[in-house]
Amino acid sequence: MKKNTLLLFFVLLIVTVSAQNKDTKTADNLFDRYEYVKAIQEYLFLTQKGISDGYVCRRLGDSYYNIYNTIEAENWYAKAIQSKQDAETYYRYAQILKSNQKYKESNEQMKVFATMNPKDERAVAFLKNPDYLPKLIDINKLFEIEKLEINSKDKSDFGALLYGNTLYFASSRNENNAVYGWKNEPFLDIYQSNYNEDGSFGSPSLVGDLNTKYHEGPVSITADGNTIYFSSESFKDNLFVKDKVKKLKIGQVNLFKAIKVNGKWTNITPLPFNSKEYSTSNPSISSDGKTLYFSSNMPGSIGGIDIWKVAVNDDGSYGNPENLGSTINTVGDESFPFISEDRQLYFASNGLIGFGGFDVFSADLDKNGMPHNIGKPVNSEKDDFAFTFNKEKNIGFVSSNRTGNDHIYKSVPVKSSQILTIVTNSITKNLLPEVKVVILDEYNNVLSTKYTDASGEVSYDVDSNTNYKIEAHKDGFVYQSVQVNKFKDAKAIVKINLEPIESIVKDNEIALNPIYFEFDKNNITREGAAELDKLVYLMNKNQNLVIAVKSHTDSRGSNKYNENLSERRAVSTVQYVISKGIPSDRISGKGFGESQLKINCNVCTEEEHAVNRRSEFIIMKK
Known part of the structure; x- marks a missing residue:
């Protein structure tokens, strides 16, 4: 979801060090028009001509970053940093590495970013907790997730909300729509699907009353079902800024309201705090209908995109939008707020510490409001966002691009x-x-x-x-x-x-179990280590104890190969014990290949083979 204009409905301009020239002019113009797919083609053409300096490589990294091709973005950022780059490039490179589950490498790039920009909140947060991953993994699993069958094959589907027995979501599946340059996908529309008693969903259909030729979605609906809030583009209200240099009309995504009359959505009106200068999107209305939460980059934002709220008055007017503050918002992006009936705020953030990309966080607004990562499997190394929950049906939804495209997943609370x-x-x-x-x-x-x-x-x-x-x-x-x-x-x-x-020490023997090996391997397994730890303990308690190790293989492979394999197993067993502080003159080992099978079988099962792959222990002196 680094493709912020598609999902966050907000044009996030990437600031780069200028190194444009006549060779890059065509590609740069496409990049500046947010036509990243076409820009990539032009930049790649330049590299084929031998023009692949730090600027071109960074532009390719940024272009792939914006369409969320993490593999190619990593490839070109790695080339870009061969020459000095601005701090944000190292930050984006770190995020891409994290999305590709390369946490060690990501941390190295974050250190570079923090050195270049030590006062940045993202740098400060990282340096406070660089070894964050084990704590994230240790979060108790709260939900089971399952991909919905109604997702399109290769188009974007996201922002699902279940109201009553109807699921609303945004999708670019409509091939009749015009294609926009960001991803070369059709414009987004609002769709609906029936939620059946058996938990399945009916075939999606367009919500014709709300859709136009521009982007629409996602939506939020009041508890009585009579008012819907949704995102659409400011072109609908003829709000845009002309960029004469780039020959562009730059619009924003704005919030609109519609009323249900005789089963149809009508009286579509823009909200009064919309603007051609900034974005307002991703609405969520509280259950009492008195507070509307949304995301915006309006003046007063802490980061690129923040979560805001505004009072909805009884007469239908609105108060002044309020930023939720630095407890929720960061210098990164926070978006897709959802407010539950019990005033739990769920939202997506790439500024708070997570697994990679955008993660879903929750905050209890009636307590301290501190955000908490809700863990896997809702969150992944990719972008996870637009979490909603229907308390009556005890079912939630989350959107994610973990398989390459934005798709919707059902989230069921863990018992x-x-x-x-x-x-x-x-x-x-x-x-x-x-x-x-x-x-x-x-x-x-x-x-x-x-x-x-x-x-x-x-x-x-x-x-x-x-x-x-x-x-x-x-x-x-x-x-x-x-x-x-x-x-x-x-x-x-x-x-x-x-x-x-x-209690396992007998007069002439030690009642230890043999340790077993995986097929064709000589490394000590977790279970084997636990058994050897018993032996180490006994040898520490009995200084006169001298042990011989006999190691064996199953009957597969040649005699010579098995002799060598068993010898390696004997060495591994002995070395483990010595590594625990036992003197080397108190333990020795020998491999016997397949000459002393525990189970002598002509056609052995896997279980029988496993019994034969072992190391045994004999008391030589006590």
Whole structure:
């Protein structure tokens, strides 16, 4: 959504260091007219002729940035910074890198930006919290999302609002519309679709009363359904500024109101604070109809685009627009406000710290109003915006270009449930405090880590419709893992009895499990490391303990290859133990290839092969 004129309905001029010349004149004119697709073609033609200095590369980066082709934008910005650029170029490059999930590289460019412009609020915020990503990832999942089937294949669809049983949204799918130069797409129209009882949506149709030959959408509707607010272009009111040099009529996006009479939208009127000098767009009317929230770059804005509000009086007149202030607005862009029935403000920002591009934030206007990133999967590394929620149907919508085009996703709140873990000593039955408890998803991704309290308990808020794994770790105890499958109750109680490591030491052997390896690999797995940590603990407690490691492969591959693979596995196993501080003269290893199969099978299953890929431990001296 870096293509701000399309989605934010606001012409955001990119300020660049001038290096125009006769060679770039044609491309520059297209760029200045916001015809970025055609400008790209001209700039690329120049590079084919050998003209690819920092100016041309930056212009290509900016052009791709504005149509949100992040891969090509990254490519040309990387070339542009080979020569010195202005601070904003480094900032945009950093944002593009973040959108491409290159966080380390993004941080490096943000450091350059912060050095060049240390007083900029974006630089200050970054330097305060450069390692922000783990905290964002740790946000509890609030919604499940699903792409709507009514999205067009390769055109923009966004800004969905469900009123009653009708879904309203903006789309450029109408091939009969004229094409505008920004993205070479048809102009936007307002569409509607019926919301069915089974949760499906009917075929979209145009809202003919509101659409013109210009951009329209998105919309907001009063609680009684009789008044609609929507965005459209100022050309509708003959409001525009003439640029004689560029031979352009520069319009803005403005807000309009219509009244429903006999089932039709009529009496379309512009709002009194519209202007040809600035944009007003993306309306959201409060449930009591007394406050209209919108986005604008009008005088008094903190950043490029801010969120504003205006009082709607009983007589239909309006108060003076008020900026929501620096708690919400930043030097970046904030837009697409949505005010819920319980006065939660949802909005999109690229100035607050997020995963990349625009993220959706929420703020409780009845409390401190501090914005909070609502986390994944609503937010992604791309642009996520236009979040709305229908409390009656318990369903929301968010727009995102995470798959390349702006599309609409259904957002369903996650059922709030809890996993309570209670950890005890298996021998004494005493509750164990300070146990590290890790929760993982079904793909073994670590979601969060906590420690048990004095009562041996720790809890996680979870989605009960998802499978989890709970791991418990404590020095001196055998690591344990428990699978927690989907559950129906509000709380799942997991009891874990940790076995003291001393209890697994027998007279002539150690009751350790073998460690297993992935196919054709010799690296120590997460589970293998936990088992080896037991061995390390025992060897630290028993200084006379000397261990031999026997490593094996499955029966696939040649004998010679398997001998070498098993030898590498033995070395990995031994090196892990030595890396934990055990002297090298107390542990040795040898590979046996496939000569000592645990399961000797002619046609082995994957499970049988896995059992054969192992390292075992033998006590040589005690």
